[in-house]
Amino acid sequence: GAVVSQHPSWVICKSGTSVKIECRSLDFQATTMFWYRQFPKQSLMLMATSNEGSKATYEQGVEKDKFLINHASLTLSTLTVTSAHPEDSSFYICSARDLIGTSSYNEQFFGPGTRLTVL
Amino acid sequence: GENVEQHPSTLSVQEGDSAVIKCTYSDSASNYFPWYKQELGKRPQLIIDIRSNVGEKKDQRIAVTLNKTAKHFSLHITETQPEDSAVYFCAASRGGTASKLTFGTGTRLQVTL
Numbered sequence: 001g002a003v004v005s006q007h008p009s010w011v012i013c014k015s016g017t018s019v020k021i022e023c024r025s026l027d028f029q030a031t032t033m034f035w036y037r038q039f040p041k042q043s044l045m046l047m048a049t050s051n052e053g054s055k056a057t058y059e060q061g062v063e064k065d066k067f068l069i070n071h072a073s074l075t076l077s078t079l080t081v082t083s084a085h086p087e088d089s090s091f092y093i094c095s096a097r098d099l100i101g102t103s104s105y106n107e108q109f110f111g112p113g114t115r116l117t118v119l
Numbered sequence: 120g121e122n123v124e125q126h127p128s129t130l131s132v133q134e135g136d137s138a139v140i141k142c143t144y145s146d147s148a149s150n151y152f153p154w155y156k157q158e159l160g161k162r163p164q165l166i167i168d169i170r171s172n173v174g175e176k177k178d179q180r181i182a183v184t185l186n187k188t189a190k191h192f193s194l195h196i197t198e199t200q201p202e203d204s205a206v207y208f209c210a211a212s213r214g215g216t217a218s219k220l221t222f223g224t225g226t227r228l229q230v231t232l
Contacts, residue, residue: 034219043208043222044163093162095220107153108220110162 023094030096125223142209
């Protein structure tokens with residue numbers, strides 16, 4: 001099946017610093033990748049849709065200047081949490097859809113997630 | 120936008136019993152309904168999905184039913200085993216290249232011996 005990786009798997013940073021998280025599709029190309037945030041014992045909340053070669057589409061309530069998304073190639077999207085604060089501590093998960101999938105439906109493949117802790 | 124509700128939030132069953140999780144959605148244009156299993160600290164794993172042109176789908180011990188008229192879909196797990204213990208999420212989507220998934224709030228399933 002399609003494989004999506006994330007790096008790093010966990011990160012601890014000081015308040016006020018920026019953290020970059022990478023999401024890669026390893027064996028397929030992805031025009032669109034999605035970034036989710038998941039707080040403990042809660043559901044996955046979509047933050048933004050990352051489109052290769054264009055600006056990301058952010059969900060309502062998500063600050064685009066704080067959560068910078070770059071999708072420079074068909075296999076890589078990055079999420080940068082700028083000026084991180086303790087309330088940004090969460091589990092960040094990306095997903096991707098196979099560009100050449102035979103199905104027109106939105107079967108997404110998830111990365112393993114990145115646990116961010118801001119001190 | 121789409122709103123997906125999921126019940127129950129927790130479910131405890133004895134090994135061998137069946138478990139049923141129900142979801143409702145609001146967007147009549149949604150046509151793709153996946154179910155995910157998530158273990159603690161890990162990625163969601165797709166366990167089964169259903170398209171709007173199908174009313175029921177089964178894969179071994181897992182089945183999903185869809186009622187488009189009522190806008191609800193359900194996950195059925197039969198002959199539950201301890202390894203079925205996890206959090207289960209339903210989701211809904213309109214489908215298409217960039218269509219996003221809207222997740223339910225999750226159900227924590229505990230299968231006891």
